[in-house]
Amino acid sequence: MNAKSTLTTDVWNETLEWRAYEYKEQPTLASHARVVARQAESARSPEQDDLDYDPTEGSSTRNLVLETKRGTLVDYLDHMELQIGKHIYHRNLVSSEHRSKLQYSRNARPMSVARDIDFSENGVIENADKKLQAEHWVTKQYTLFISIASFLSVDEWNNISGELDDNAEVAVHGERCVNGQSREPVNLDSFWATVKNHIGGDGDIYEVEDGDEKLH
Numbered sequence: 001m002n003a004k005s006t007l008t009t010d011v012w013n014e015t016l017e018w019r020a021y022e023y024k025e026q027p028t029l030a031s032h033a034r035v036v037a038r039q040a041e042s043a044r045s046p047e048q049d050d051l052d053y054d055p056t057e058g059s060s061t062r063n064l065v066l067e068t069k070r071g072t073l074v075d076y077l078d079h080m081e082l083q084i085g086k087h088i089y090h091r092n093l094v095s096s097e098h099r100s101k102l103q104y105s106r107n108a109r110p111m112s113v114a115r116d117i118d119f120s121e122n123g124v125i126e127n128a129d130k131k132l133q134a135e136h137w138v139t140k141q142y143t144l145f146i147s148i149a150s151f152l153s154v155d156e157w158n159n160i161s162g163e164l165d166d167n168a169e170v171a172v173h174g175e176r177c178v179n180g181q182s183r184e185p186v187n188l189d190s191f192w193a194t195v196k197n198h199i200g201g202d203g204d205i206y207e208v209e210d211g212d213e214k215l216h
Contacts, residue, residue, distance in 0.1 A: 012073050020079065022067045106192035106211060110154045110177045120144040164206055168195045172208060172216065 069079065104114065121144050158176045173190040193208035193216065208216050 014073065015070060016073060016076050017068055017070050018076055018079075019066055019068050020083070021064055024063050024065050108152060109186065110152045110157045113149055113151045115147060115149045117145055117147045120146045161204060163204065164195045164198075166195055166197075169193075170195060170206075170208060172210075 069075075071079075108114065123142050123144065125140050125142055154177050157171070157174065164170065170193055171190055172193050173187055175184050175187045175190070191210050193210045195206050196209050196215065197207040199205040199207055210216060
């Protein structure tokens with residue numbers, strides 16, 4: 001900071017407090033128990049069983065905690081610069097994933113399966129040392145991943161009659177499928193749209209809006 005600048009005031013040197021989420025690594029109960037056991041047994045010579053490999057040795061857990069930080073306004077701005085840089089990268093990644101998923105869903109065809117897998121949460125298995133899972137699991141923690149599979153119904157895809165609800169998603173000029181196979185190549189003139197109005201007339205006629213908000 002330029003001390004001779006006309007913008008330099010005492011506010012830049014005032015002490016501020018702000019709160020921010022931070023990841024902190026802490027030893028798990030299991031690793032702490034192993035440390036205590038090693039200290040208690042340090043007086044005797046190691047036996048062959050003591051040399052067995054333990055995959056959780058020295059493991060730690062990362063906890064998300066809300067920390068109070070103190071510093072000057074410059075310290076706060078430096079902290080925010082780092083956080084915003086990470087946030088911009090994260091938001092760009094999330095936005096790219098969202099656009100890709102939206103593009104796939106609007107161009108998907110029957111007989112293809114989409115599978116979404118994502119992390120949900122970590123947790124501790126209750127009474128892991130007393131229930132049956134103690135015979136099968138070494139660790140007392142679990143990680144939960146959610147998996148969702150989705151696909152388009154061939155019968156609904158081929159259906160060209162009946163009523164459609166407002167905002168229902170449809171494929172305009174989409175090719176029909178027979179026994180899971182396309183009767184003809186993918187129609188490049190087909191497009192995704194949502195139902196806006198029931199015009200009526202001779203048969204089921206609807207007004208739809210495409211992805212560019214153009215009515216057809």
